[in-house]
Amino acid sequence: MNKHFLLPGKLVVTRSEAKITTVLGSCISVMIYDDVAKVYGMNHFLLPNDAGKPGLSGRYGEYAMSTLIAKMESHGAARLRMKAFVYGGAEVLETSTGLRKIGEKNSELAFQVLDQMGIKILKQDVGGKRGRKIVFDTSSLTVEDLKDSSDSKGKLDRTGFGTLSMKKAVKVLIVDDSATIRNLFHKLFTQNGLNVVGMARDAFEAREMIAKFKPDVLSLDIEMPKMNGVKFLEKIMSFHPMPVVMVSSLSSDGQAALKSLELGAIEFIQKPNQTRMADLQKLGHSVAEKVRAAANVNMSLWMKQLKEKPKAVSSSSLNIEAPEKVKDVSIICVGGNASAQRPLETLMTQLHDDTPPVVVAVSTIGTFVSDFIAKLKGKTKAALHVAQEGQSLSVGNIYIIEAGKNGQITKGALGPVLRFSDPSGGQSQIPSSDVLMDSAAKSYSASACGILLAGFGSDGVKGLESVSRAGGVTMAQEPSTCLMPHAPQNALDQGLVEYIHPPEAMAQQLWTIRNKK
Numbered sequence: 441m442n443k444h445f446l447l448p449g450k451l452v453v454t455r456s457e458a459k460i461t462t463v464l465g466s467c468i469s470v471m472i473y474d475d476v477a478k479v480y481g482m483n484h485f486l487l488p489n490d491a492g493k494p495g496l497s498g499r500y501g502e503y504a505m506s507t508l509i510a511k512m513e514s515h516g517a518a519r520l521r522m523k524a525f526v527y528g529g530a531e532v533l534e535t536s537t538g539l540r541k542i543g544e545k546n547s548e549l550a551f552q553v554l555d556q557m558g559i560k561i562l563k564q565d566v567g568g569k570r571g572r573k574i575v576f577d578t579s580s581l582t583v584e585d586l587k588d589s590s591d592s593k594g595k596l597d598r599t600g601f602g603t604l605s606m607k608k609a610v611k612v613l614i615v616d617d618s619a620t621i622r623n624l625f626h627k628l629f630t631q632n633g634l635n636v637v638g639m640a641r642d643a644f645e646a647r648e649m650i651a652k653f654k655p656d657v658l659s660l661d662i663e664m665p666k667m668n669g670v671k672f673l674e675k676i677m678s679f680h681p682m683p684v685v686m687v688s689s690l691s692s693d694g695q696a697a698l699k700s701l702e703l704g705a706i707e708f709i710q711k712p713n714q715t716r717m718a719d720l721q722k723l724g725h726s727v728a729e730k731v732r733a734a735a736n737v738n739m740s741l742w743m744k745q746l747k748e749k750p751k752a753v754s755s756s757s758l759n760i761e762a763p764e765k766v767k768d769v770s771i772i773c774v775g776g777n778a779s780a781q782r783p784l785e786t787l788m789t790q791l792h793d794d795t796p797p798v799v800v801a802v803s804t805i806g807t808f809v810s811d812f813i814a815k816l817k818g819k820t821k822a823a824l825h826v827a828q829e830g831q832s833l834s835v836g837n838i839y840i841i842e843a844g845k846n847g848q849i850t851k852g853a854l855g856p857v858l859r860f861s862d863p864s865g866g867q868s869q870i871p872s873s874d875v876l877m878d879s880a881a882k883s884y885s886a887s888a889c890g891i892l893l894a895g896f897g898s899d900g901v902k903g904l905e906s907v908s909r910a911g912g913v914t915m916a917q918e919p920s921t922c923l924m925p926h927a928p929q930n931a932l933d934q935g936l937v938e939y940i941h942p943p944e945a946m947a948q949q950l951w952t953i954r955n956k957k
Contacts (some may be wrong), residue, residue, distance in 0.1 A: 441457045441458060441459060441461075441579065441598065442454065442456055442457065442458040443458065443459050443460075443461070444458060444459070444460045444461070445461050445462070445600040445860065445924050446461065446462040446469070446483075446484050447462075447480060447484070447598070447599060447782060447820060447912055447932055447935070447937075447940070448482075448484050448485075448486055448499070448581060448598050448599075448932070448934065448935035448936075449484065449485065449486065449497055449498045449499040449504075449936065449937070450484060450498055450932060451481065451482065451483035451484070451498050451504060451507065451508050451825055452481065453479065453480070453481040453483055453508070453511045453512055453515055454479075454480055454481070454578065455477075455478055455479055455480070455515060455516075455526070456578075457579040457684065458480070458577075458578050458579075459526055459533055459575055459576070459578075460482050460578070461573065461574070461576075461600075461720075462482070462484050462573070462574060462598075463571060463572070463573045463574075463576065463596055463597060463598040464527060464528035464529075464530070464571060464572055464573075464598075465482055465528075465530055465532045465543075465596050465598065466484055466486075466527050466529060466530055466531070466532055466542045466543035466546060467485060467527070467528050467529075467543075467546065467598070468484075468501065468524050468526065468527070468528040468543075468546040468547060468549075468550050468566070468872065469482055469483060469484045469523055469526075469527050469574060469576075469666065470482070470483055470504075470505065470508065470525070470526050470549070470550050470554070471524060471525040471526075471527075471576045471583065472508060472509065472517075472522050472523070472524045472559065472713075472775070473517075473522065473523060473524075473578065473581060474516075474517035474521045474522050474523075475521070475523075475581065476518075476521050477515070477516045477518065477521070478572050478655075479512050479515045479516055479517035480576075480578040481508050481509075481511065481512045481517075482508075482576050483498060483504040483505065483508045484498070484504075484544075484646065484935075485498060485499060485500060485501040485505075485546065485935070486499050486546075486707070486722045486934065486935045487499060487500050487501065487542065487546070487548055488500065488501045488502065488542075488545050488548075488549040488607065489501065489502045489549070490909060494506070495909070496550075496886075496909065496910070496911035497908050497909075497911075497935070497936075497938070498935065499787075499908065499934070499935035499936065499944060501546055501549040501550060502549065502553070503817050505549070505550065505553040505554075505858070506553070506568055506710075509522070509557060509559075511780070513751075515746075519545060519557060519558065519559065520558070520626065522557075522559045523559065523561075523562050524554055524559050524562065525559050525561070525562060525563045525564070525576070525583055526547070526550050526551070526561055526563075526564040526566060527541035527552070527564075527565050527566065527572070527574050527583065527585065528536075528543070528546065528547075528566060528567075528568075528572070528574075529544060529546050529547035529550075529566035529567055530543050530567060530569060530570060530572070530639040530770060531543050531544065531567065531568070531569055531573060532567045532569065532571060532719055533541045533877070543566070543567065544567070545953070546623055547783040547879050551564075551788060553741045556710075557634020563583070564870050565585060568727070570883055571596040572585060572586055573586040574586070588891070591632065592784075594636070594844075597794075598932075598933050599919065599929055599932045601633070601920060601925065601932075603921040604907065604925070604926055604929060605735070606732060606736050606816045607656065607732070607735055607736055608633075609635060610633075610634050610635060610656050610657060610732050610735040611637045611653065611656045611657075611719035611789075612629055612634050612635065612637065612655055612656070612657055612659060612731055612735075613635050613636075613637055613638050613639075613640065613646065613649055613650065613653060613655035613658050613659075613660070614626060614629075614636060614638070614639045614640070614658075614659050615639075615642075615643070615645075615646040615658055615660045615661060615664075615669070615672075616639075616640075616641075616659070616660075616661040616664070617641055617642060617661060617663075617664045617665055617688060619641075619660070621661070621687070621694060621711060621869065622639045622641075625659060625687075626639060627724075627851075628724040628727050628728060629727075629731065630722055630723055630729055631728075632724055632727075632728030632729075632730065633728070633730055633732075634731060637649075637653040637655050638652075638653050641668060642664055642665060642666045642667065643664065643667040643672035643675075645775065646660075646672065648656070650676075650680070650682075652729075655682075656683065656735040656835040657682070657683040657684070657685065657734050657735035657849075658676075658682065658683070658684045658685070659666055659671065659684075659685050659687055659709060659731060659886075660673060660684050660685070660686055660687060661837070662686055662688045662689075662693070662696055662700065663688075663689075663693075663844060668696070668916075669686060669687075669700070670699055670700055672704070673686070673700055673703050673704070673705060673759070674703050677703050677704040677743070678796075681739045681742075681743050682739060683706050683734040683735050683736075683737050683739060684704070684705050684706060684734070685705070685706055685707045685708065685730055685731050685734045686700045686705045686707075686708050686709070687708070687709045687710075687711050688708055688710060688711060688807050689710065689711040691731075691809075694807070694808030694809075694810060694811030694812075695808070695811050696809070697808040697854055698806055698808050698811050698812060698815060701781050701804070701805075702746070703746075704742060704743060704823070706733075706734040706737055706742070706778055706923075707730045707734055707777070707778040707779075707804055708803075708804055708807060709727055709730060709731075710806075710843055710844075716733070716814065719941070725868070726867075726869070727807060729868060729896065729897055730778065730896075733778060733896035733897070733924060733926070734778065737779075737923060737924065738923070740792075742779075742923055743922065745782070745923065754765065758922050759941075759945065760945065760948050760949050760952050761939060761952075762952065763952065763953050766953075766954065767868045767886075767887075767954065768798055768886075768887045768954075769796045769887055769888075769889050769950070769952050769953065769954055770855070770856060770868055770884045770887040770888070770892065771796060771797055771799070771833065771849055771856045771880050771883075771884050771887070771888055771889065772795070772796055772797065772798045772799070772882045772889040772890075772950070773798075773799050773801070773849070773873070773876045773877045773888070773889065773890050773891070773903070773907075774787070774799070774800045774801070774802070774873075774891045774893065775801050775802065775865065775874075775876065775877065775890070775891070775892050775893065775895075775899065775900035775903060775927075776802045776804075776873065776892060776893030776894055776895045776917075776927070777802065777803045777804050777869050777873075777894075777895035777896065777897070777899060777924075777927070778894070778895055778896055778923075778924050779804075779894045779922065779923035779924045780802050780804055780893040780894045780895055781802070781804055781805055781812075783893045783894055783917055783921070783943035784800065784805070784893060785816065786942050786943035786944055787819050787891070787893070787946050787947060788816065788820050788824070788838055788916070789816065789819050790944065790946075790947035790948070791820065791821060791822045791838070791947045791950070792821060792947065793821040793822055793836045793953055794818055794835060794836060795822055795835065795836060795947075795950065795951075796835055796889075796954075797833035797835060797837055797838075797839065797855070797856055798822065798837070798838040798839065799833065799838075799839045799840075799841065799847055799849065799858060799876060799880075800827075800839065800840040800841065801841050801846075801869075801872060801873045801875075801876045801877045801917045802833070802840075802871075802873075802893070803869040803870060803871060803899075804845070805840070805841065806841070806843030806870070806871060807843045808841070809826050809840045809841075809842045810826055812840070813826065813840065815914060815927055819837070820834075822836050822837060822838050822879075823836060823837045824837075824838050824840065824903070825836065825838065825839050825840070826839075826840060826842060827839040827840055827841045827842065827847060827858055828858070829858070829859065829860045830857065830858070830859065831848075831857065831858045832854060832855065832856075832857055832895055833856040833857065833858055834853055834855065839850075839858060839944070841871040841876075842871075843870060843871070844863070844870060844953075845860045845861070845862070845863070845870070845871060846861045846862070846870065846871050846872050846875040846876070847859070847860060847871055847875070847876045847879075847941045848860070848861055848868070848875060848876065848879035849876065849879045849880040849883050849884070850883055851883045856880075856883070856884070861875070863864040868897050868898070868899050869895075869897070869899040871902075872898055872899060873892065873899050873900035873903050874900060874901075874902045874903040874906075875903070875906050876903065877890040877891025877900065877903025877904060878902065878903050878906040878951045880907065880908070880912075881903075881907045881910040881912060882906070882910075884910075884912070885910045885911060885912065886911035886912050887905050888908060888910060888912035888913075888952070889907070889909035889912055889913040889914075889915070889953075890904045890906075890908075890912065890913070890914050890915070891914075891915045891916070891946065892904055892914075892915070892916045892917065892924065892928050892931055893916075893917045893922075893928070894917055894921075894922035894923055894927070894928065895922075895924055895927040895928075895941070896924045896926045896927065897926060897927060898926075898927060898930060900927050900929060900931070901927055901930050901931045901934065901936065904916070904931050904936045904937065905934070905936050908936045908938070910934050913938060913939070913953055914931075914936055914937050914939070914940040915937065915940070915941065915946060915949065915950075916928040916931050916932060916937040916939075916940055917940075917941070917942065917943060917946075918941055918942050919932070920938050921942040921943065939953075
C-alpha cells in the first residue's frame with residue numbers, strides 16, 4: 441500500500457490503495473472518492489480564498505476544491521458518484537494565517553463548494569480547539585483521527601519534518617580586537633536577550649574564556665593581531681567544534697571569509713563602519729538573530745556535511761515531478777542565508793546553459809561574492825557575475841548580489857533588468873530574498889520563479905508568498921537536507937511551496953517545468 445504525507449497547500453489523487461496522512465489546525469482537508477471508478481483524492485487548504493479571489497494555488501480553498509474535483513474527473517471519476525469526508529477547521533490562532541475564526545470560514549467554504557457540486561458529505565468532523573493528525577485509508581474508506589497531534593509545547597508539525605525550536609538561553613563569547621566593536625556587540629546582544637559571558641581581545645584570551653565559560657556560540661573577528669580569526673577558527677574546529685559566527689568588514693579578505701565557511705563557520709556579521717554606529721543600532725535584532733540561530737546548529741551534523749563530497753546522482757533517482765503543463769519562466773530568484781552556501785553551489789553547478797536569468801540574494805556570501813565566483817570558475821554551465829545596478833539579465837547567466845544592497849527585478853525593453861535599492865529597517869537579511877522575489881512577482885507574475893534554500897528566520901517566506909499568489913513557480917530546499925531548515929520549513933507550513941527538493945534535484949526540476957520531458 442502506498443503512503444503519502446500531504447503538505448499544506450497540496451493535493452493528491454490516486455487510483456491505488458493508499459494511506460494519506462496530514463496534520464490540520466485551522467486548515468481543512470476534504471477527502472473525496474468514487475468507489476466505482478476507484479479514484480480517491482484529498483486536499484489540504486489554509487484559507488478560503490485570496491483576498492476575495494479564488495487564488496492560484498492549493499493554499500486557497502476555492503482553488504483547492506475545484507482543482508481536486510477536476511483532477512478526479514480527469515482520472516475517470518464521475519461527480520454524481522463522488523462522496524466526501526471533511527475534517528479540520530479548528531479554532532486555533534496560527535502563525536501561518538495570523539487570523540482568528542479562519543477555521544470556521546474554511547469549513548463553510550468546503551461545505552458550500554461540495555453542496556454546489558452536488559457531492560454528498562458522508563462524514564464531517566470540524567471545529568474544536570486543538571490540531572489533529574488524520575489518516576485517510578482508501579482501501580477501507582475510513583479516516584483515522586488522532587485528535588491531538590501537538591507536541592509538548594502545543595506546536596503542530598504540519599510538514600512532517602518535526603517542529604522547530606530555538607534555545608532561549610544562549611551564552612555568547614565576543615572575540616574582537618576593537619573595544620568599540622566589543623562594547624557595541626555586547627549592548628546589541630544583551631538588548632536582544634543573549635547572555636554575553638565574556639569579551640576577548642584576541643585568540644589567546646578567547647581560548648581561556650572558552651574553557652572557563654563554555655559558551656554556546658562565538659562571534660569571531662576575521663582580522664585580529666597575534667592570531668587571525670581564520671587560523672583560530674581552524675584550531676577550534678579541529679579540537680573542539682562549536683558554533684562560530686564570523687565578523688567581517690566590506691574590506692575584509694574575501695578568500696579568508698570563504699575559507700572560514702569551508703572550515704565550519706555558520707554565518708557572517710558585517711562589521712559596521714565605525715563612523716555610522718547609529719545605523720547599526722537599528723540592526724540589533726538581526727545581528728542577535730544570526731548568533732542565536734548559530735547556537736542552535738547541530739555541530740556533529742554540520743561537520744559531517746562539511747566532509748561530504750558532492751553527490752553524484754542520476755536523473756532517475758531525483759524524484760522529479762512532472763508539471764501539468766510546460767511553464768514559461770522568465771526570471772529565477774534564489775534566496776537563503778546561513779548554511780545556504782553549499783546548496784547554492786550544488787544548484788548553480790547543475791543549472792543548464794539555457795536556464796532563464798538567475799539572480800541570487802544569499803546574505804552569507806554577500807561580502808565575498810567575487811571570491812565565491814572565482815572558486816566556481818569552470819564548474820558551471822551558466823556564466824557567473826557580480827550583480828550590477830541597471831544590468832540587463834539574459835539567459836544562461838547567474839547574477840549574485842553583494843552585501844549592503846537589495847536587488848529588485850523590473851521589466852526592460854529586452855527582458856528583466858536588475859535595480860538596486862537601499863535597505864529598509866524591516867529586513868533581517870541584506871540582500872533580502874523577500875524584496876527580490878516580491879519585485880519579480882510584481883514584474884513577471886506567473887513567469888517568475890522563487891527558490892528558497894536553507895536559512896534561519898523568515899527572509900524569503902514572504903517573497904515566496906508573492907510569487908505563489910502571482911501564479912509563479914515556487915521551490916524550497918527539503919528541510920531534512922538543511923542545516924538550518926527554518927525558512928524553508930516555514931514556507932512549507934504556510935502552503936507556499938510547489939516543489940520540494942534537495943539541492944541536487946532542483947536544476948533538473950526547473951528544466952522539467954520548462955520542457956516537460
